[in-house]
Amino acid sequence: MDVYRDQLAAFDPDIFSFIAAEERRQSAGIELIPSENYTYPEVLSALGSVLTNKYSEGYPGRRYYGGQENTDAIENVARERACALFRAQHANVQPLSGSPMNQAVYFGLLAPGDTILAMDLSHGGHLTHGAPVSHMGKVFNFVRYKTEPDGSIDYDRVMELAKANRPKLVLAGHSSYPREYDYAAFRRIADAVGARAMADISHLGGLVAANVLANPLDAGFDVVTTTTHKSLRGPRGGLILCSAELAKTIDSAVFPGLQGGPHMNQVAAAAITFKKAMEAQFLSYARQVLANARTLAGALAAGGAQLVTGGTDNHLMVVNTVESFGLDGRQAEETLDRIGVTVNRQIVPDDQRPPLRPSGIRLGTPASTTRGMVEGDMELLAGWMISALQAPEDTAQLADLHKQVSEFCRQFAVPGVEQS
Numbered sequence: 337m338d339v340y341r342d343q344l345a346a347f348d349p350d351i352f353s354f355i356a357a358e359e360r361r362q363s364a365g366i367e368l369i370p371s372e373n374y375t376y377p378e379v380l381s382a383l384g385s386v387l388t389n390k391y392s393e394g395y396p397g398r399r400y401y402g403g404q405e406n407t408d409a410i411e412n413v414a415r416e417r418a419c420a421l422f423r424a425q426h427a428n429v430q431p432l433s434g435s436p437m438n439q440a441v442y443f444g445l446l447a448p449g450d451t452i453l454a455m456d457l458s459h460g461g462h463l464t465h466g467a468p469v470s471h472m473g474k475v476f477n478f479v480r481y482k483t484e485p486d487g488s489i490d491y492d493r494v495m496e497l498a499k500a501n502r503p504k505l506v507l508a509g510h511s512s513y514p515r516e517y518d519y520a521a522f523r524r525i526a527d528a529v530g531a532r533a534m535a536d537i538s539h540l541g542g543l544v545a546a547n548v549l550a551n552p553l554d555a556g557f558d559v560v561t562t563t564t565h566k567s568l569r570g571p572r573g574g575l576i577l578c579s580a581e582l583a584k585t586i587d588s589a590v591f592p593g594l595q596g597g598p599h600m601n602q603v604a605a606a607a608i609t610f611k612k613a614m615e616a617q618f619l620s621y622a623r624q625v626l627a628n629a630r631t632l633a634g635a636l637a638a639g640g641a642q643l644v645t646g647g648t649d650n651h652l653m654v655v656n657t658v659e660s661f662g663l664d665g666r667q668a669e670e671t672l673d674r675i676g677v678t679v680n681r682q683i684v685p686d687d688q689r690p691p692l693r694p695s696g697i698r699l700g701t702p703a704s705t706t707r708g709m710v711e712g713d714m715e716l717l718a719g720w721m722i723s724a725l726q727a728p729e730d731t732a733q734l735a736d737l738h739k740q741v742s743e744f745c746r747q748f749a750v751p752g753v754e755q756s
């Protein structure tokens with residue numbers, strides 16, 4: 337690895353210096369964006385391997401190019417591990433990322449114009465769940481369910497919506513909903529209208545793999561999708577899990593339906609990630625992610641932050657910064673940036689403000705937990721955040737807080753980055 341680093345530094349000092357600067361940035365601050373994580377050194381090694389040279393369109397045993405003895409073995413291991421980890425009958429490990437993964441499922445199971453029942457974007461749904469700006473929102477007819485004012489989902493109302501709109505697919509999943517789902521209720525709703533049930537657990541993949549959150553496959557879901565780079569801590573990529581009955585449909589929807597050659601370096605890195613997720617250490621990690629999130633939410637609330645739904649059952653939380661501190665999400669994000677804490681601005685349910693200046697921020701604990709932070713660290717962190725958000729104009733205090741955050745971060749190594 338180091339040999340290649342030296343070669344890169346010599347050949348392209350511009351790009352090399354940006355990578356080195358990004359390593360410093362990732363080490364110097366606290367990462368609270370709930371969809372981000374620090375992957376394993378083993379994954380970085382596989383991603384940077386010669387597997388990136390290989391074309392392997394098709395599936396193990398049925399490829400359209402020669403020389404597949406190693407790629408077939410790798411993809412088989414990745415599929416077997418994914419099935420074992422999630423108790424699935426079939427796994428497709430080829431989606432290049434989360435968005436093509438969901439597109440492949442929609443095109444595999446549905447025809448253009450068909451109806452999908454999915455969570456409203458401002459209530460926690462993802463862009464790929466039919467946002468009008470997405471191509472999927474134009475190709476399929478999305479009908480949206482919302483959360484109640486207390487943040488719960490009223491499954492009777494979702495059932496009514498389903499009966500009124502007769503979707504072919506009922507989609508459970510989110511990228512910013514802090515509560516647990518009742519997957520059995522979604523399954524009943526799908527059954528009542530003869531629809532397939534799909535869950536997109538992109539954010540929760542690692543927590544479901546570790547069995548600290550419910551697995552929708554246990555509730556009889558037909559298809560489950562997840563990214564591999566969020567709480568799972570692997571390479572950027574997507575994973576589709578499904579019943580044996582749907583295996584062929586899903587596989588041909590990914591290739592040749594949507595994608596060409598898979599990225600075999602990413603598939604190998606995903607296989608390594610699944611092996612990591614089977615270890616006892618990963619279970620402790622997943623438990624700590626949840627414990628940290630509960631502590632962070634509690635400490636923020638005690639400091640005057642208003643949390644959407646009042647708290648969290650998973651790894652993330654949404655703070656209404658307008659109501660709590662009189663700051664919109666962009667101002668709050670920028671204030672926290674100045675003390676070395678990275679979050680993202682976030683719309684809240686039925687937000688009346690524009691997406692670039694929404695009413696809140698979203699934060700989560702997968703990345704900070706990977707660095708080894710525990711409950712006491714979350715309390716410190718909440719204190720610094722509250723101080724900053726209460727006095728965003730106090731430059732001297734912000735500078736002082738930034739210093740404290742930087743010193744604090746030196747105790748926690750970033751996997752794959754040499755400590756300086």
Ligand SMILES: *Cc1c(COP(=O)(O)O)cnc(C)c1O
Nearest residue numbers: 433434435462510511536538539
């Ligand atoms: C992150 C996410 C995706 C998309 O993943 P990309 O890799 O960014 O394309 C899809 N669905 C949900 C719920 C997500 O959170």
